[in-house]
Amino acid sequence: MAELETRDKGKAAGLPAELRYIQYEHALEKQYLPSIRALISKDLSEPYSIYVYRYFLYQWGDLCFMALGPKSSLLGVIICKLETHQSHSPPTLRGYIAMLAVSEGWRNHGIATTLVRKAIDVMVERNADEVVLETEETNVPAMKLYERLGFIRSKKLHRYYLNGNSAYRLVLHLKKMADMAGEGLV
């Protein structure tokens, strides 16, 4: 069942009635991993091997969500991980958004926004301190999407990608936001 938030309802026009979001589980690998790889590699400058997908999905399948459309076709996917980050003192529990893609014909309807929110909700349930990711500095749709969700630019990574493009590391501070909400500041 589609679970679009009130803010996204205006964007729902044109979306299939069958749109639903599901959490990945290992039993779905055979059915969906080929389309997940196809969807993500279409827009990547550096395609990943199947082992990279399995690295994420075997350990953090509950942090992967898929948007499914007509005939259960894959419209969008998010793949993440959640690990202790030792270089902070004290160590932090850091969520990482590794891959996010929405099929070209279905963009700008809030699908990626919903996928990111669902992954963050699970990270919050699992007590994450922060969520980070990297995105190409020229990727305007991705930058806009994440900044609207509260991510801030923490670092510029010069020539980060093999194609020579630079990236921004973006971070969402979950605990600081929760503290501010507790103090009535947000």
Ligand SMILES: CC(C)(COP(=O)(O)OP(=O)(O)OC[C@H]1O[C@@H](n2cnc3c(N)ncnc32)[C@H](O)[C@@H]1OP(=O)(O)O)[C@@H](O)C(=O)NCCC(=O)NCCS
């Ligand atoms: C980035 C991506 C996942 C967004 O998916 P989506 O489902 O279209 O995202 P949403 O509809 O939830 O939100 C898109 C936002 O970007 C904005 N946007 C889209 N194209 C834009 C453009 N060319 N210029 C400026 N803003 C743009 C939309 O208006 C929307 O912002 P708003 O809600 O403030 O209006 C999708 O474009 C994609 O798959 N891109 C290729 C893969 C990729 O870049 N992944 C991210 C890697 S970190």
